[in-house]
Amino acid sequence: MVYEGFYTQTKPLQWGEHEYWFSTRNQDWRTFIIEYNERPVGVVTIGQLDHWNPEIGYYIGEVSLWNCGVGTHAVSLAMDYLERNGYEYCHTTVLKDNKTSLKLLEKLGFSVMGDAREGEIWLTRKLKLAPMTG
Numbered sequence: 001m002v003y004e005g006f007y008t009q010t011k012p013l014q015w016g017e018h019e020y021w022f023s024t025r026n027q028d029w030r031t032f033i034i035e036y037n038e039r040p041v042g043v044v045t046i047g048q049l050d051h052w053n054p055e056i057g058y059y060i061g062e063v064s065l066w067n068c069g070v071g072t073h074a075v076s077l078a079m080d081y082l083e084r085n086g087y088e089y090c091h092t093t094v095l096k097d098n099k100t101s102l103k104l105l106e107k108l109g110f111s112v113m114g115d116a117r118e119g120e121i122w123l124t125r126k127l128k129l130a131p132m133t134g
Contacts, residue, residue, distance in 0.1 A: 044056065082127055091113075091123060111125065
């Protein structure tokens with residue numbers, strides 16, 4: 001299967017390739033499993049935690065769950081995680097023709113900053129920081 005919305009994937013992904021890619025990622029990434037009705041349906045990643053503006057990525061593997069709030073809730077939880085950990089901004093990149101993701105991000109308050117890699121849009125969002133308590 002070739003996953004819709006993946007900009008570099010040109011052929012079906014073999015498990016060994018995915019496992020190798022995952023094992024070589026920097027340690028400043030967090031990966032969370034998205035569950036729906038007690039079963040895994042996707043992932044949310046939060047990366048570049050060593051940076052002032054971390055990156056959120058997400059994937060819902062079942063088309064039947066697109067446009068029903070699962071992704072919106074998952075990305076909202078990722079933003080909450082970043083806020084609780086003291087970050088003021090986050091960003092993401094999306095393929096220009098991925099209308100579903102662009103709609104989700106717009107609903108969550110992301111703003112288009114410009115072009116990213118070829119065929120992608122870079123979006124960012126200011127997070128609401130809770131007041132520090134001492």
